[in-house]
Amino acid sequence: MYAFNYHRPGSLAEATKLIAANTEAKLLAGGQTLIPTLKQRLAQPGDVIDLGGIAELKGIKVEGGSVVIGAMTRHGEVASSAEVKKAIPALAALAGGIGDPQVRNLGTIGGSIANSDPAADYPAAALGLGATIHTSKRQIPADKFFTGMFETALEEGEIIVKVAFPAPKRAAYQKFENPASRYAIVGVLVAETANGVRVAVTGAAPSVFRWTEAEAALGKSFAAGALDGLKAKADGLNADIHASAEYRAHLIGVMARRAVAACG
Amino acid sequence: MTAESGIGASVRRKEDRRFITGNGRYTDDLNRPGQTYAFFVRSPHAHARIKRVDTTKASKMPGVVAIFTGKDVADSKVGGLICGWLIKSKDGSPHKAPPHPIIALDTVRHVGDQVAVVIGETLAQARDAAEQVQVEYEVLPAVVDPKDAAAKGAPQVHADAPGNLCYDWELGDKAATEAAFAKAHHVAKLDLVNNRLIPNAMEPRAAVAEYDFGTDSYTVWSTSQNPHVLKLLLCAFVLQVPEHKMRVIAPDVGGGFGSKIFNYPEETVCTWASRQIRRPVKWTAERSESFLTDAHGRDHVTHVELALDKAGKFLAMRVDTHANLGAYLSTFATSVPTYLYAPLLAGPYTTPQLYIEVKGVFTHTTPVDAYRGAGRPEATYLLERIVETAAREMKIDPAELRRRNFIPPDAFPYQTPVIQQYDIGNYHASLDKALEMIDYKGFPARRAQSEKKGKRRGIGFSSYIEACGIAPSAAVGALGGGVGLWESGQVRFNPTGSVTIHTGSHSHGQGHETTFAQIVADKLGVPIENIEVVHGDTDKTAFGMGTYGSRSLAVGGSAIVKACDKIVAKAKKIAAHMLEAAVEDIEHERGVFKVSGTDKSVNIAQIAFSAYVPHNYPADVEPGLDETAFYDPLNFSFPAGTHICEVEVDPDTGIVDIAKWVAVDDFGTVINPMVVEGQVHGGIAQGVGQALLETCVYDKQSGQLLTGSYMDYCMPRADDLPSFEVGMTTTPSPLNPLGVKGCGEAGAIAAPPALINAVTDALGIKHLDMPASPEKVWRAAQANRPRMAAE
Numbered sequence A: 001m002y003a004f005n006y007h008r009p010g011s012l013a014e015a016t017k018l019i020a021a022n023t024e025a026k027l028l029a030g031g032q033t034l035i036p037t038l039k040q041r042l043a044q045p046g047d048v049i050d051l052g053g054i055a056e057l058k059g060i061k062v063e064g065g066s067v068v069i070g071a072m073t074r075h076g077e078v079a080s081s082a083e084v085k086k087a088i089p090a091l092a093a094l095a096g097g098i099g100d101p102q103v104r105n106l107g108t109i110g111g112s113i114a115n116s117d118p119a120a121d122y123p124a125a126a127l128g129l130g131a132t133i134h135t136s137k138r139q140i141p142a143d144k145f146f147t148g149m150f151e152t153a154l155e156e157g158e159i160i161v162k163v164a165f166p167a168p169k170r171a172a173y174q175k176f177e178n179p180a181s182r183y184a185i186v187g188v189l190v191a192e193t194a195n196g197v198r199v200a201v202t203g204a205a206p207s208v209f210r211w212t213e214a215e216a217a218l219g220k221s222f223a224a225g226a227l228d229g230l231k232a233k234a235d236g237l238n239a240d241i242h243a244s245a246e247y248r249a250h251l252i253g254v255m256a257r258r259a260v261a262a263c264g
Numbered sequence B: 001m002t003a004e005s006g007i008g009a010s011v012r013r014k015e016d017r018r019f020i021t022g023n024g025r026y027t028d029d030l031n032r033p034g035q036t037y038a039f040f041v042r043s044p045h046a047h048a049r050i051k052r053v054d055t056t057k058a059s060k061m062p063g064v065v066a067i068f069t070g071k072d073v074a075d076s077k078v079g080g081l082i083c084g085w086l087i088k089s090k091d092g093s094p095h096k097a098p099p100h101p102i103i104a105l106d107t108v109r110h111v112g113d114q115v116a117v118v119i120g121e122t123l124a125q126a127r128d129a130a131e132q133v134q135v136e137y138e139v140l141p142a143v144v145d146p147k148d149a150a151a152k153g154a155p156q157v158h159a160d161a162p163g164n165l166c167y168d169w170e171l172g173d174k175a176a177t178e179a180a181f182a183k184a185h186h187v188a189k190l191d192l193v194n195n196r197l198i199p200n201a202m203e204p205r206a207a208v209a210e211y212d213f214g215t216d217s218y219t220v221w222s223t224s225q226n227p228h229v230l231k232l233l234l235c236a237f238v239l240q241v242p243e244h245k246m247r248v249i250a251p252d253v254g255g256g257f258g259s260k261i262f263n264y265p266e267e268t269v270c271t272w273a274s275r276q277i278r279r280p281v282k283w284t285a286e287r288s289e290s291f292l293t294d295a296h297g298r299d300h301v302t303h304v305e306l307a308l309d310k311a312g313k314f315l316a317m318r319v320d321t322h323a324n325l326g327a328y329l330s331t332f333a334t335s336v337p338t339y340l341y342a343p344l345l346a347g348p349y350t351t352p353q354l355y356i357e358v359k360g361v362f363t364h365t366t367p368v369d370a371y372r373g374a375g376r377p378e379a380t381y382l383l384e385r386i387v388e389t390a391a392r393e394m395k396i397d398p399a400e401l402r403r404r405n406f407i408p409p410d411a412f413p414y415q416t417p418v419i420q421q422y423d424i425g426n427y428h429a430s431l432d433k434a435l436e437m438i439d440y441k442g443f444p445a446r447r448a449q450s451e452k453k454g455k456r457r458g459i460g461f462s463s464y465i466e467a468c469g470i471a472p473s474a475a476v477g478a479l480g481g482g483v484g485l486w487e488s489g490q491v492r493f494n495p496t497g498s499v500t501i502h503t504g505s506h507s508h509g510q511g512h513e514t515t516f517a518q519i520v521a522d523k524l525g526v527p528i529e530n531i532e533v534v535h536g537d538t539d540k541t542a543f544g545m546g547t548y549g550s551r552s553l554a555v556g557g558s559a560i561v562k563a564c565d566k567i568v569a570k571a572k573k574i575a576a577h578m579l580e581a582a583v584e585d586i587e588h589e590r591g592v593f594k595v596s597g598t599d600k601s602v603n604i605a606q607i608a609f610s611a612y613v614p615h616n617y618p619a620d621v622e623p624g625l626d627e628t629a630f631y632d633p634l635n636f637s638f639p640a641g642t643h644i645c646e647v648e649v650d651p652d653t654g655i656v657d658i659a660k661w662v663a664v665d666d667f668g669t670v671i672n673p674m675v676v677e678g679q680v681h682g683g684i685a686q687g688v689g690q691a692l693l694e695t696c697v698y699d700k701q702s703g704q705l706l707t708g709s710y711m712d713y714c715m716p717r718a719d720d721l722p723s724f725e726v727g728m729t730t731t732p733s734p735l736n737p738l739g740v741k742g743c744g745e746a747g748a749i750a751a752p753p754a755l756i757n758a759v760t761d762a763l764g765i766k767h768l769d770m771p772a773s774p775e776k777v778w779r780a781a782q783a784n785r786p787r788m789a790a791e
């Protein structure tokens, strides 16, 4: 790790001011991605702004049919929240399947979504449930948020404040884990929402995406059988030593069918 | 007391108090006054010429104490690392032993090869400065696969090893084997790869080296499985330091699995540098360095053929193996794919002829050496895969085919055609018990059940034998080994009757502090809480050979028994004096010395006190009660057994679920069943790791390590494993005083073929290379859709 200046603002306003004054600074949330990056000397920020002291970024609320989760809320809190379990059980289950207990006790939803790791779980929830990301500057629909591999619509100095998930009629998430890292090789969230069926796929491509053919098929008949014969395209999918693009394409179908079945 | 803590009792491990409460003391926990920190500059290339190493800028960085390059080391006449086992090629020529410099001089030969070392006041300063060391490389083509490396025109690793060949070795009677094949009714054939593994001990390697100018001597704390051997190598072969001027201490060590047997560049550099700068030097591997520089394991590419007669009797087997040795020869690298591998291909079977050829090949990869099982997992995997293949091809039940070929229990001692003479065993007993435990008869019903759920179920056998307790020194010498493989043991009574045991073996997870104490508790009737085991310090214990090859109990434990025998002999004389009887009339049982036919007795504690306070004492007996014994085993020991596992494969995803695992092992006498079960569990976990999850992957073009972290290298976790059912059969070894055989490696040896046999059975395919990762299994499942059994 290289030396850096450490800041711990007590309010969002203060944090916004700090980052505006120094756009090279890094925001620190749970540190589960940032700290290893620093330790391996892959990043050399002069300043690190720890969001851990900002009360307004924390907590879970259910308001107007939506579950609203503060950016600094830990995965473990979402997984064990009675309100989340009641309103969107699939979301609690998804959070409970991230990493291991240590990671869940520190990693945050804001950090996960800001990072936009192609193999992360939360992006599937945000996109699949049609969430809205509230930042220090504006509100961004999930459909516009994830722009590429480790890339988002966030501008310089923009801080995620909270994420609002409208409760679906029903939803389920199925994850095929990388045996080594246990991130998603393929994760599929299927949701029947007020505005139709949404199918979000993570892990398979450089960025989370919606499988529109599956959405159309499930829109006609919300049953696993509706996806029979439907194949995701392997073009443009990720390939690595764990899974080829072809295998990932196949797994998208399997996980999607299992997610539909799990919706009950 | 002794009944609950003697031989056969599941005594709770004495060492766990400190380990479980976080009070273990590992090398990295140690800090010496004036200590500096070493950080290595490592090659980012698999193969390159070093054109220039410029340390000018780095030397000026804050906190830099010194920077050394390969040239500095060469100038000070430090030797290279050595390989301690001479292998002769078919033509009688010795194996090629190219230089293994502790810091590369003009060429780097694998990613992670060390190019310079920066020594700083703090680790961060050393690291900062290391980034400023400028190395100019001329990148050269690399080769990572042993068969590719042996092919014509492959990039050369060492100028003095043409064709990258270290040796071309053979074992067995070629002509007789060919003749047997000519008469075969059936020949089963397989091409397979034994996948390369990275050891991943929980504690990374570390060293603290301190040179004392006043006494001109060194103390080296190191994560070693064999501190005496490390000292011998450092002193006599590499650094030219007189042996009495060095002390090596291996304190608590967090796992080794073979990877901490060897003499590595890092502790050697620290020791050498501590004298150059006259300050202690500390180095602890980062996890990424462990991946890049701990000696890797396995990595064989093999063609095997098994000849059978009509009745399924094995007539002969022939094997052609390319073994990857990596870029340099690690300490015992040459022996692993030869003498620790080929003799074991006889297995538990009566195969009358075997012929094995092994080409040891250099590649641009991390050195390869012994890893849990060392040669024996490679042999067992090959043998049990080809036996299974033959059974399927000849439509003979796999258990039955094994039974027909087992060495019968009344045939011991049994001389195999390939070196080993097995002392004792009962392979039928282990197989029968395993079949019963897994309910073999119920398998078809369980398979049908799985198929109803859309899954495919398979069953896999593995009947293994291994050679442990290594080994008789003369035999080792005859096969080219450069060391003797005896062990030392000392039993020292304190005046108040408590005991300190000193052993030359080393515990890094095996539980010696408990097991060895149980032996003395049992033999001498001393309460186990009054016994302490001391190991891992060359100044505290007699010279010893350390721990590997499941040898600690069979060899080190036997030395302790011999020391106990000496204690008893002396104690009898003291007792005779105390009891005013003749020595011949003294009987001993568990620490009680009694005059035959009377109720007059003294116990060992009273005798010890008398030996140290000899006021009324026999004139011809020396004071003190402290005996040392050196034990050289008469033979290897041969643990054997059968593991059977059942898997359920999900054909939609390729996920393999281990449904059942039965392990029946014959380890001879068991001192502590709980410790043994733990070793079996850990061994199977490692074997499952190899068969399902782990594999070291290098990029074929660039030679970069693609599995350099836990993001990509998959270690087994608890939830990858089923609950193991462990059973035992027992034929005590007649060749050592405890009747023990060794249990440390059995699981890792037995498990991989059991699993792959089960997976291939489930899929109805001939073969699938390890690891049976989801995509491979899925592809196989797609290519080979079911036998329509249940429908």
Ligand SMILES: Cc1cc2nc3c(=O)[nH]c(=O)nc-3n(C[C@H](O)[C@H](O)[C@H](O)COP(=O)(O)OP(=O)(O)OC[C@H]3O[C@@H](n4cnc5c(N)ncnc54)[C@H](O)[C@@H]3O)c2cc1C
Residues within 6 Å of the ligand: A026, A027, A028, A029, A030, A031, A032, A033, A034, A035, A051, A071, A072, A075, A097, A098, A099, A100, A103, A106, A107, A108, A109, A110, A111, A112, A113, A114, A115, A119, A120, A121, A122, A154, A158, A159, A160, A161, A181, A182, A183, A184
């Ligand atoms: C061993 C391990 C296993 C894991 N397994 C999984 C898994 O299975 N599935 C999964 O989805 N994830 C997994 N993760 C990732 C983890 O769950 C976190 O989600 C992730 O590390 C980022 O969250 P964080 O709070 O730690 O963010 P940090 O590491 O603190 O930050 C990550 C990035 O986000 C930025 N950032 C953080 N907060 C904000 C904000 N409020 N506004 C704007 N930018 C912000 C930071 O500046 C930084 O660039 C794993 C991590 C580890 C270490």
